[in-house]
Amino acid sequence: MTEKWLSIVGIGEDGLQGLSPIALSVIEQAKVIVGGDRHLAMLPCDDQREKIVWASPINTSVEEIINRRGESICVLASGDPMCYGIGVTLGRRIPISEITIIPAPSTFSLACARLGWSLTEVETLSLNGRPSSLLQSYIYPKAKLLILSQGKDTPAIVAEILTNRGYGGSKITVLERMGGAHERIVEATAASWSETEIAPLNAIAVDCIADAGVIPLPRLPGLPDNAYHHDGQLTKREVRAITLAALAPTPGQLLWDVGAGCGSISIEWMRTHPRCRAVAIEQNSSRLKYIADNAATLGTPNLQIIEGKAPAALKDLPTPDAIFIGGGVTATGLFDVCWEALRPGGRLVANVVTVEGEQTLFQWHQRVGGDLTRIAIQRAEPIGKFLGWRGMAGVTQWVVVKSN
Known part of the structure; x- marks a missing residue:
């Protein structure tokens, strides 16, 4: 030994x-x-x-x-x-x-001892050496957050993020140098935060309080379509929820989002758990900015973004646990590259809206099996003074699990 x-x-x-x-x-x-x-x-x-x-x-x-x-x-x-x-x-x-x-004792344990909070009932995260936008996915009404700080400026950054999200009434408590002779506690609301003389060694506690009329974003898949900046290449809310259910993310897994559009699938994959990882592959340069902006706004700044066209852009990427193909299914060799890369037991989900795309999925289905599903969604919309049903473009979805 x-x-x-x-x-x-x-x-x-x-x-x-x-x-x-x-x-x-x-x-x-x-x-x-x-x-x-x-x-x-x-x-x-x-x-x-x-x-x-x-x-x-x-x-x-x-x-x-x-x-x-x-x-x-x-x-x-x-x-x-x-x-x-x-x-x-x-x-x-x-x-x-x-x-x-x-x-x-950890910073979180000391903070809970000062505040009287139960450590098992709070959300913990670190902004030390990490993007501050990570905070976005932790904010919801009545959440209690404990945050490891990057330094003296972090409390002001947290206060600004909360205020911009409509949580300006949230109570912020900054705990400096806990356990030492110079320990100090500073309190204020996010909207009124003005303290500048903060010790570099500090932790931040937040009691999240939503402003009136603020609609919280759920962590479950199916965020509102207006939560995303996009150019029309967006998997709609209902189809997105069905797709994430088919992908079945579990903590620590890696997703390839091929033809990512505005990044909605990979972002919602990562929002299911802080340890979920994703790579968004997109060839349209203007959409890459949408993906980056959406990832930061929705709390997944660690989303890896790859510019390029599949299957060439997939070379040398880490082995995925799941693959979603939302665009470019007719590209030559795409299925072979994805299927070879997918780990045994992994899931592949593809959505198409064209006849040519359906033909490709049918060919893939003949080779390895899986399930084909037709998704038809209708939304009620005004027709003059009345409401009528307007159908969205039908989506054909193929789901297959790679056998061990």
Whole structure:
């Protein structure tokens, strides 16, 4: 069995005095100490051991740690290293059998203790090194949010996002330097937020309150059509809901959205769970901006956008768990490339509105089976002084699961 050579110790604002005897012993036995300037400054002034300060980008330091495998190294981390922390990063590269992890209370635990919130009933996210638009998909009436901050400017950014979404009455609580002698709490509503003297080390709690008349966006598939900017290439709400049900996303899965249009399918795939991932492939350059804008507005800024025409643009993409083909089904070789790339047990869903497209789906169906469905939607619209039914373009949908 490989000996544990790397330790990761969570440390709070109270420094070494807040650590357990076991944690202190682990730090004392290490030959090399890794951490940020703030954490290394907590060590005694006469500590002569080798120190490694986190580089930028941090991957440089991660590689150095890995290259020194077997040396006695201790990483000092903030709070719980496994809560959006360095422990997660190192754990992806180094077997846990070689690591000792000693966590301190997480920022989220400390915040809940200050606010009297139940940690199991709040939404948690990090905006540290991540796009602030991630917040968009977490906002809904009565939501309680705990946010790891990027720095002193993050509270103002959060307040602006909330206000622009129609949640200006939301209560914002900024908790600075929790657990230390300089701990401070600042409160205001999103619309009235004006505090500028904020400590760089802070967390943000939000009690979401919608303004009168605001209609919340659901997390379930089938967002209103007007939630998207588009040029007409939009899978309509009802068909979108049916399509996402057919794709059946589960947390952590990857979708290829081929012929993405304005990105509605891949965006709603990602909105089903924060760990769902998607790649939107679109050849129309003007639609690429629609996809990027919609992804940011609807809280999925990590959507990967590929400009190009399938099947050539699909080369070297990561293996998908599901594929949606919303455009270009008649492209030569498209099915072969998608079917070969799809993992065993994965799902392929294709929608078409033309006779030629239907012929292609029928050919694919003959080769590998699956289910063909005709989707017909009618909406009531004014006809003079009355209402009448207006049919939307019929959609033929093919769904198939690749056998193991």
